[in-house]
Amino acid sequence: MRRKWSLIEDFISWLKTFLPAQLHVDYTERLRACGGIAGGLLLTGLSTRLMLGPVEHIPMLIGPIGASAVLLFGVPASPLAQPWSIIGGNLISALIGVTCVHFFGVSLLSAAIASAAAVAAMFFMRCLHPPGGAVALTAVLGGPVIHELGYQFPVFPVLINSLLLMLFALAYNNVTGRRYPHASHPDHSGKHGTRDARxxxxxxxxxxxxxxxxxxxxxxxxxxxxxxxxxxxxxxxxxxxxxxGEISCGDVMSRDVVTAEFGTTLEEAWGLLRQHRIKALPVTDRARRVIGIVTLVDFMKHANLDVYEKFDEKLRQLIRRARDMHSNKPEVVGQIMTKPVRTAIEDMHIVELVPLLSDQGLHHIPIVDHEHRLTGMLTQSDLIAALYRGRLGDTDSALSGTVST
Structure with missing residues (x-):
């Protein structure tokens, strides 16, 4: 009896493996995807009709385009939903399907060969698109209306449908906050072109x-x-x-920040950098909102210090006030500052700054409140010190646990 119940429990556990995993997608994203699919298919169909006119024997939409819409609006970041995937995948599959009908006739064997060959071609052309298999199948088993189109089918309606749907997805996804196309970046080498890892x-x-x-x-x-x-x-x-632990930017940032305004003269700004022995000045407006940042690098770039001849003289010429009111030389901080400037919220965890201060090469990050007013400055040195203290605390906890044991 126990063995019988054990077999039943094993069978139930096996059935549970078929249950889908929970989707971690909120209702806003689900509504966004459904709205894109509805609008995309409607506009694609209407646009195709306008392009072709009242042609009864050519379908305005084909079934596989519905599957393409699910990918383009439901998972726009997928490699299977990128522009070349939908255009190339559907077009190549349609051509293969029509060719199979031409050589092998209309049969289940021809349909199977068409779908398999379409997948092989999509792999080879790097445009794998699951609805492409259905496009090839439609070309073979779509009925007399599709067969009469012959090699017109890959163009009208397959290519037209695919192109119009992709263009709508391009606009809709970006407007609703989803980057599309989702281009890949195959170069993962070091930032400076060396063999060192990023x-x-x-x-x-x-x-x-x-x-x-x-x-x-x-x-x-x-x-x-x-x-x-x-x-x-x-x-x-x-x-x-x-x-x-919860170490925020506000816990480790420098609060007494030396700042400049747009109209601060270069001579005054350079004096502030030298006086306080700092390398960057946040540039703020009257409401203390950050509008830029000026660093030693900005001074060097505008003084043309990449040529080492007369280094100090060039710098003096840059920061010295011009006597001529119509001088082309920059005179104030706002003319040489870097903008826009990357900032961080004061309650952000310091770990989130690691990519900014390492991989993106930033050295100073102005810290702002939720109204975007400057409250402090955080440097690479501040981050290193905070992580070091956190690591020491982690080590002390481990040692105390060992001693107590």
Whole structure:
């Protein structure tokens, strides 16, 4: 009897493996995707009719375009939903389907060959698009209306439908806050073109580690490589936050910040940098909102200090006030400052600044409140000191646990 119940429980557990995992997508995103699909298909169909006119024997929309719409609006970051995937995948599949009908006739065998050949061609052309298999199938089993179109079918309606839907997705996704197309960035080498890994890679796994794992996995993933790497890096940052505790930018930033305004003269700004032995001045407006930042690098660029001849004289010429009212030489901070400037909210965790201060090469980050008013400044040195203190605290906790044991 026990064995019987055990078999039943095992069978129920096996059935549970077929249940889908919970989707971590809120209702706003679901509504956004459904609205895009509805609008995209409607506009694609209407635009196709306007282009072709009242042609009864040519369908305005084909079934596989509905599947393409799910990808373009539901998962726009997927490699399977990118412009070349939908245009190339659907067009190549339609051509293969029509060719199979021409050589093998209309049959289940011809349909199977068409879909398999379409997938092989999409792999080869790097435009894998799942609805392409359905397009090839439609070309073979779509009925007399489709067969009469012959090689017109890949153009009207397949190419026209695909192109119009992709253009609408391009506009809709970007307007609703979803970057599209989601281009990949295959160059994961060091920032300066050297063999050293990027600074962000030195925190944990390297990009090459991910490449090796993906190669061993040897399956198509419905997520781009860059998105996968970003998810792993964010997971690592959450782990760091748990380890170091809630250390915010406001806890470690410098609060007594020396600032400049747009109209501050270069001579005065240079004097502030020298007097306070700092390398950057946030530039604020009258409401203390950050409008830019001026650094030693900005002075060097505008003084043409990349040529070392008469180094000090060029710098003096830059910061010296011009006597001529119509001088082309920059006179105030607002003319040489860097803008827009990257800022951080004061309650942001310091771990979130690691990519900014390492991989993006920033050295100073103005810290602002939720009204975007300047409240402090955080440098690479501040970040290193905070992480060092957090690491010491983690080590002390581990040692005290060992002693108590």
């Amino acid at each position: 600074p962000i890679d030195r925190l944990g796994f390297k990009s090459s580690d991910l490449d090796e794992v993906l190669q061993q996995y040897n399956q198509v993933l419905d997520v781009s490589r860059d998105d996968l790497e970003a998810l792993f890096q964010q997971t690592e940052m959450h782990a760091y936050r748990r380890r170091f």
